[in-house]
Amino acid sequence: MVVPIQRVAIVGGTHGGELTGVFLAKKFQQFPLKIQRNHVETITLLANEKAITMGTRYIDTDLNRAFNPQDLANPQLMNYEQSIAKNIARRIQQEKIDFIIDLHSTTANMGLTIILHNSHPYLLHLAAYLTQINPNVKVLQHPPDYNGSCLINLVELGITIEVGAIANGLLDAQLFQETEYLIHAILDYIAADKQGKPPIASENLTFYRIQKKVDYPRNKQGEIQAMIHPQLQFKDYKPLYPGNPMFITFDGKEIFYVGDSTAYPVFINEAAYYEKGIAMYLTQKEKYCF
Amino acid sequence: MVVPIQRVAIVGGTHGGELTGVFLAKKFQQFPLKIQRNHVETITLLANEKAITMGTRYIDTDLNRAFNPQDLANPQLMNYEQSIAKNIARRIQQEKIDFIIDLHSTTANMGLTIILHNSHPYLLHLAAYLTQINPNVKVLQHPPDYNGSCLINLVELGITIEVGAIANGLLDAQLFQETEYLIHAILDYIAADKQGKPPIASENLTFYRIQKKVDYPRNKQGEIQAMIHPQLQFKDYKPLYPGNPMFITFDGKEIFYVGDSTAYPVFINEAAYYEKGIAMYLTQKEKYCF
Known part of the structure; x- marks a missing residue:
């Protein structure tokens, strides 16, 4: 399918401590020719510059939860991230960006994950x-x-890249290189498709559909009472069967998965999700046939 | 050797984002009997409470570089960490603490490391x-x-525990349990030695002596130009031979170790050390015979 994408934005540092995206964006700013393709122009953007300087995820609130259209239109919402979200949204519109690659990393063992925010063919x-x-x-x-x-919700077409496991505030050379390779593959695809020569793809697509989020066991004060079980740590995308251990309390008591079907957990033990009440998401493995 | 240790302090959260120590200290505060031994009393302390709440290493400056006696005596130094350093020093003195266990974690693959701040027998x-x-x-x-x-420099006798690899802001159940086990072993040793029954130890001790620190390659603006080489990442305490790769630039150029002897790197890719100009420390492996 030929989609006439003209302008792509590669965004790093939507979360300031996720350095893979920050340093890839900086590299592309230094060598802009690396990300140009025939008839497709690509810009780079460092989203949360203050958080990048501070080495933190955000300053006031999570920038990557600030792009709801209602919030963008609300002049009352003017903390640091709410303000820059409005600026970024304006810039994406002014620059006529029709494809975004948003670069993220995670402390969960997500390997090279691409997240799709809609089911556009x-x-x-x-x-x-x-x-x-x-x-x-x-x-x-x-x-x-x-x-x-x-x-990513600023555009219909785009990809969120989520790589891990990697701690915040540091670079992992292998993940850096694999992420860069993935970005080049996306740009190549866009350019080839635009010329009516889409690269051949397989006839089906395995993907993981989120079923529910699971929080840590907590007490009445909201303090967590258990950790991810060692048998589940780093086991993102691996099957979790009913009866398998999920958590272990600080006193060593095991807590088991009581679902009625096999789940495939993702975002297991993502540091930034402790405050969001998410120990992991449970997904279902599905196959889409073209 | 019988050393009449009376009072021990277990300190967590000297760095706010290092949750292993924070949650172990909280556990011991909830179950104080777990850390009492015959004739040895143990208190727990959450050092940097504001940083713990914020989930960051520190608020103004690194608390664990604020305990130099001159700085403690300097009334001009009153940012947040400088102030609480003075309070902690006073409390350690007032409570007559003669042994400290300071709990840390690192993004480097240091396993279970104990750091000795002097060579007291x-x-x-x-x-x-x-x-x-x-x-x-x-x-x-x-x-x-x-x-x-x-x-740890507040006392002559004490142990800094440094566990990893673990990202900041999260808990790893296995490292949590191993650290707790180590703390109990230290307390058991202190109690047994005090009663004139020191546990039998081996006749020698292998340890790693720091030779030098190595910074990332940087440009004139101080920006890093290379990452830890994939072959060195997570290889703390493993031998690094002259000619082995140490770094890889953002463009894939390898940089090699040019020392004249085998080194044993530690604190490889510790997130908090990017700002301190430390990519790793090179150590020498030595054996001390009693």
């Missing part, structure tokens, strides 16, 4: 292509509880 | 005992560039 074909050229790439449905408030 | 014997009961325990000399400015 173009994105499904692109995802199928990316998993075909690198079978390690996983495709995840956008968590529905984000409620359209992410930066 | 008591500490060497204790370290030998701990490595005997758990051969995974590594013993590291305190980095000399800390200049006596760490919390």
Whole structure:
């Protein structure tokens, strides 16, 4: 399918401590020719500059939950991230960006994950292509509880890249290089498709659909009472069967998964999600046939 | 050697984002009997409460570089961490604490490391005992560039525990349990030694002595130009031979170790050390015979 994408934005540092995206964006700013393709122009953007300088996820509130259209239109919402969200939204519109690649990293062992925020056929074909050229790439449905408030929601077409496990505030050379390779593959696809030569993709696409979020066990004061079980730590995308251990309390008591079907947990033990009440998301593994 | 230790302090949260120590200290506060021994009383302390609440390493400056005696005596130094350093120093003195266990974690793959801030025979014997009961325990000399400015420097006798690899802002159940086990072993040793029954230790002690610190390659603006090489990432305490790769630039150029002898790097890719100009410390492996 030929989609006439003209202008792409690569965004790093939507979360300031996620350095893979920050340093890739800086590299592309230094060598802008690397991300140009025939008839497709690409700009780079460092989203949350203050948080990048501070080395934190955000200053006042999570920037990547500030792009809900109602919030963007609300002049009352003017803390730091709410203000820059309005600026970024304006810039994406002014620059006529029709595709965004938003770069993230996670402390969960998500490997090379691409997150799709809608089921546009173009994105499904692109995802199928990316998993075909690198079978390690996983495709995840956008968590529905984000409620359209992410930066990627500024455009219909785009990809959120989520790589891990990596701690905040540091670079991992292998993940850096794999993420860069993925970005080039996306740009190549866009350019080839535009010329009516879409790269051949497989006939189906395996993806993970989010079923529910699971919080840590907490006491009445909201303090967590248990940790991710060692047998589940770093086991993102691996099957979790009913009866398998999920948590272990500080006193060593095991807590088991009581669902009635196999789940595939993702975002297990993401540091930024402790405050959001998310220990992991449970997903269902599905196959989409073209 | 019988050393009449009366009162021990277990300190968590000297760095606010290092949750292993924070949650162990909270657990001990909830179940104080777990850390009492015959004739040895133990208190717990959450050092940097504001940073713990914020989930950051520190608020104004690194608390664990604020305990230099000159700085403690300087009434001009009154930012948040400088102030609480003075309070903590006063409390340690008032409570007549004669042994500190300071709990830290690191994004480097340091496993279970104990750091010795001096060569007191008591500490060497204790370290030998701990490595005997758990051969995974590594013993590291305190980095000399800390200049006596760490919390542990408030006392002659004490142990800094440094566990990893773990990202800031999250808990790893296995490292949590292993750290707790180590703390109990230290308390058991202190109590047994006090009663004239020191646990039997081996006749020698392998430890790592810091030779130098190595910074990331940087440009004139101080921006880093390379990452830890994938072959070195997570290889703390493993031999690094002259000619082995150390860094890789953002463009994929390898940078090699040019020393003239085998080094054993530690604190490789510690997130908090990017701002301190430390990509790793190179150590020498030594054996101390009693």
